[in-house]
């Protein structure tokens with residue numbers, strides 16, 4: 169079956185078209201496009217929701233066009249919408265007139281693609297940003313008469329780890345992947361680490377999740393980004409901190425002072441990262457008062473120590489949870505698993521405890537729509553009739569708290 173995934177929960181506008189087969193248990197990526205808005209948000213030091221919404225509205229049609237082009241969808245003779253569709257589309261895009269115009273200009277120029285389901289992120293994420301994707305998905309579902317699956321962004325991050333590339337056919341840049349779900353020993357444990365979330369989730373099976381621990385304040389990605397800001401590094405700080413920390417390790421540079429590992433020994437699976445962020449703020453203030461400015465070495469040393477502190481806490485909590493729940497398979501997802509130091513530390517943990525660890529390939533770690541198309545595939549039983557009303561749910565949980 170062919171599934172179109174649409175993702176607009178934060179600052180990436182992404183669309184993916186996949187073909188998933190139950191019989192062969194694999195998935196082909198036919199088209200996959202991610203348009204990042206990092207440059208637009210960087211001057212504000214973080215993602216600005218209304219700006220994200222506007223950018224999604226501007227980018228959705230070009231991103232769809234690129235994805236369908238990769239998949240070989242043909243441009244057709246113009247076949248205008250029937251008059252009855254016009255008011256329906258106008259009301260679907262009440263708040264996105266620019267997107268309505270682009271939609272009306274582009275969609276009648278392509279052949280209706282072979283798509284069985286449209287999967288769209290309904291949460292968690294920035295509500296204004298989510299709405300644009302939802303309205304777009306609904307409009308496509310109406311004009312092409314395709315059922316809709318409302319998908320959870322965090323479940324998408326889990327599923328991004330459950331595929332493994334099996335071929336590199338020349339000319340097929342997008343490739344074929346094995347679906348790994350049948351190789352997971354359930355219940356599995358998932359660590360979700362992104363800009364908005366830090367959670368340990370018990371995966372009873374795909375589609376059934378219980379949160380056993382989560383951050384009480386900042387998410388780990390947010391902590392990376394805020395510490396980066398304190399150190400005078402541009403948004404998004406995660407990759408910058410990671411690069412500086414690697415450099416510090418290579419050169420044997422250390423932080424002038426140790427940083428805390430908040431809640432590392434607490435008797436639960438929860439996290440707290442705001443204290444770490446504040447510790448960096450106070451440390452840098454003291455250093456600046458003393459020396460006038462931070463030296464490049466100090467910045468590198470603090471980046472290393474902060475990354476170590478976050479890594480230590482994540483590894484300790486995962487070790488404890490894996491032991492307590494008798495886990496054999498660990499699944500890691502979310503943008504922060506693009507961090508090679510954290511990835512390595514979790515791999516070491518898995519080797520040490522005899523766990524099988526599944527992680528997404530690096531380019532599927534940060535937000536993308538492939539993971540949302542996969543969520544649509546696994547959520548195909550809950551598909552809704554074409555044009556069904558969907559609602560953005562900014563704080564949508566992946567499951568109940570255990």
Ligand code: KG4
Nearest residue numbers: 362363364389406407503504506507534535
């Ligand atoms: O999953 P994601 O793309 O978006 C959300 O759903 O939040 O995660 C984005 C987060 C950002 O906070 C970003 O700084 C962080 O992932 N990130 C990293 C790295 N690459 C992305 N954090 C640490 N090291 C990295 N290499």
Ligand code: ZN
Nearest residue numbers: 362502503535
């Ligand atoms: Zn994400």
